[in-house]
Amino acid sequence: MTSDYERQLPHGLSDLFFAEAAQRTALESGLAETFLRWGYTQVIPPTFEFYESIAAEAGTQLREELYRFFDRDGRTLALRADFTIPIARIVATKLYDQPMPLRFYYIGSVFRHEEPRAGRRREFTQAGIELIGARTPAADAEVIALALEALRTIGLREVRISIGQMAFFKALLADLGLAPEQVAQVKAAIERRATAQLESILRALPMADERRHALVQLAGWRHSERWREAAHALCINAQSHQVIDELTEVVERLRASVQADNVLSVDLTALRGMEYYTGVVFAGFVPGIGYDLVSGGRYDELIGHFGKACPAMGFAIGVERAMMALPAQNARLGPDVVAEACAHAECYEQIVAARRAGERVLVDVLGRSGGALRAYAQSLGARVLACRHKGKICEG
Incomplete structure (x- = not known):
C-alpha cells in the first residue's frame, strides 16, 4: 500500500523548478561574483555537526529551532541552522595561525524548525560573508557596504540600511x-516604540531626569539624524562616547x-540579537516588503x-526573501539577448563575444x-542578436 507521505513534502519545505529554480541560481551566482570581487573566498562547512558544537553558541531561540537527530552510535547531531557558528569553529580550530583578517563568503541551505512565513521556510538559503580578525570602523563599514552592493548587484x-550599536545599549542597561524582568520590560517597550510606557517604567527607577528624558527621546527618534544628540546625553563614560564616535565614523x-x-539611517534602539552581537548591527530592507532581506553585525x-x-x-542575506522582493521592483534575471541557432562560425563568435562582455545570451x-x-x-524581455555572416544578417 502506498503511503500519502510518498507524494507529499514535510510541512515547511518546497520544490523549486523552472523560473524559481533559475532565479535562485542566478541570484546565488550574482552574489558569489560580488563577494569574490571584494576579496572574499568561499568556505563550505558541513550540513550537520555535533549538537553540542552548534547549540552551545546559539541563542535561546535558535537553539529551540535546531533539527536534532542521532547517529548510529547514539551521538546527537544537528542540521546547520546558520553559517556563522560553523565558520567560527573553523577559524578557532584550524585557521588560528593564518594572517588576519580572513574574509569568507558562503551560500547554502540552513534548517530551522520554525513556523513558515513569507520568504522563510524550514529549509532556506543564506548567502553572506564573515570578516574575521579586524575590530575597526573601516571593517564595519566594509561589511555594510558589501551587503548594500550585493543587493544592488x-x-x-531601493535598498535601505538601518544601523545600530549593541555595545552602547548593553552598557546603558548595565x-x-x-533586574532581568525590568530589562525585559524596558526592551519590550523600546522595541514597540511605546514611549509613554517606557517613561512610566523609567520613572520607577533611580535614574536622573535628564537621562530618562534622553532615553525616551532616543526610543522615539528612530532613524532621525538627531540620534547623536540623544546618544551622547546617555553616555556613562569615555568608552561610551568612543562607541558613538566610532559609529559616526x-x-x-x-x-x-x-x-x-x-x-x-541610525537606530540605536534596534535590539534584535542582543545576546549575540557585541557592537555595530544592521539590517537591510526595501520599501513595500515587510521583512529584512539582510541582517548582520559584530560578534x-x-x-x-x-x-x-x-x-x-x-x-x-535571505535568498528566498530577495527573490520575493525582486518582482516588486520589476528586476530582470532572464536573458539579455536571444540569438538564432546559426551554424556559421562568425555568428558563434559574436555570441561568445556578447557573453564575454557580460550579456546573458x-x-x-x-x-x-x-x-x-x-x-x-x-x-522573455530580451532583444535579438543580429548575427552576421559574410556581411549579411542571418536572422530574417
Missing part, C-alpha cells in the same frame, strides 16, 4: 542596574564610499568560545527566425 535598487565612511545619503566573543578570541563582523535551438524569433525574444 542582483537588481534591488549601568541602570536593572562608520556612517561617514559609508556615505563617502557608496553614495548612500538617502539609504542609511567579537563567539570565536573565542571555540579557542583563541578573535573579533569578527558579518551578515547573511540564449540561443534558440528550435530554429525560429524572423518574426517568430523576435516574438520569442520579446516574451
Whole structure:
C-alpha cells in the first residue's frame, strides 16, 4: 500500500523548478561574483555537526529551532541552522595561525524548525560573508557596504540600511542596574516604540531626569539624524562616547564610499540579537516588503568560545526573501539577448563575444527566425542578436 507521505513534502519545505529554480541560481551566482570581487573566498562547512558544537553558541531561540537527530552510535547531531557558528569553529580550530583578517563568503541551505512565513521556510538559503580578525570602523563599514552592493548587484535598487550599536545599549542597561524582568520590560517597550510606557517604567527607577528624558527621546527618534544628540546625553563614560564616535565614523565612511545619503539611517534602539552581537548591527530592507532581506553585525566573543578570541563582523542575506522582493521592483534575471541557432562560425563568435562582455545570451535551438524569433525574444524581455555572416544578417 502506498503511503500519502510518498507524494507529499514535510510541512515547511518546497520544490523549486523552472523560473524559481533559475532565479535562485542566478541570484546565488550574482552574489558569489560580488563577494569574490571584494576579496572574499568561499568556505563550505558541513550540513550537520555535533549538537553540542552548534547549540552551545546559539541563542535561546535558535537553539529551540535546531533539527536534532542521532547517529548510529547514539551521538546527537544537528542540521546547520546558520553559517556563522560553523565558520567560527573553523577559524578557532584550524585557521588560528593564518594572517588576519580572513574574509569568507558562503551560500547554502540552513534548517530551522520554525513556523513558515513569507520568504522563510524550514529549509532556506543564506548567502553572506564573515570578516574575521579586524575590530575597526573601516571593517564595519566594509561589511555594510558589501551587503548594500550585493543587493544592488542582483537588481534591488531601493535598498535601505538601518544601523545600530549593541555595545552602547548593553552598557546603558548595565549601568541602570536593572533586574532581568525590568530589562525585559524596558526592551519590550523600546522595541514597540511605546514611549509613554517606557517613561512610566523609567520613572520607577533611580535614574536622573535628564537621562530618562534622553532615553525616551532616543526610543522615539528612530532613524532621525538627531540620534547623536540623544546618544551622547546617555553616555556613562569615555568608552561610551568612543562607541558613538566610532559609529559616526562608520556612517561617514559609508556615505563617502557608496553614495548612500538617502539609504542609511541610525537606530540605536534596534535590539534584535542582543545576546549575540557585541557592537555595530544592521539590517537591510526595501520599501513595500515587510521583512529584512539582510541582517548582520559584530560578534567579537563567539570565536573565542571555540579557542583563541578573535573579533569578527558579518551578515547573511535571505535568498528566498530577495527573490520575493525582486518582482516588486520589476528586476530582470532572464536573458539579455536571444540569438538564432546559426551554424556559421562568425555568428558563434559574436555570441561568445556578447557573453564575454557580460550579456546573458540564449540561443534558440528550435530554429525560429524572423518574426517568430523576435516574438520569442520579446516574451522573455530580451532583444535579438543580429548575427552576421559574410556581411549579411542571418536572422530574417
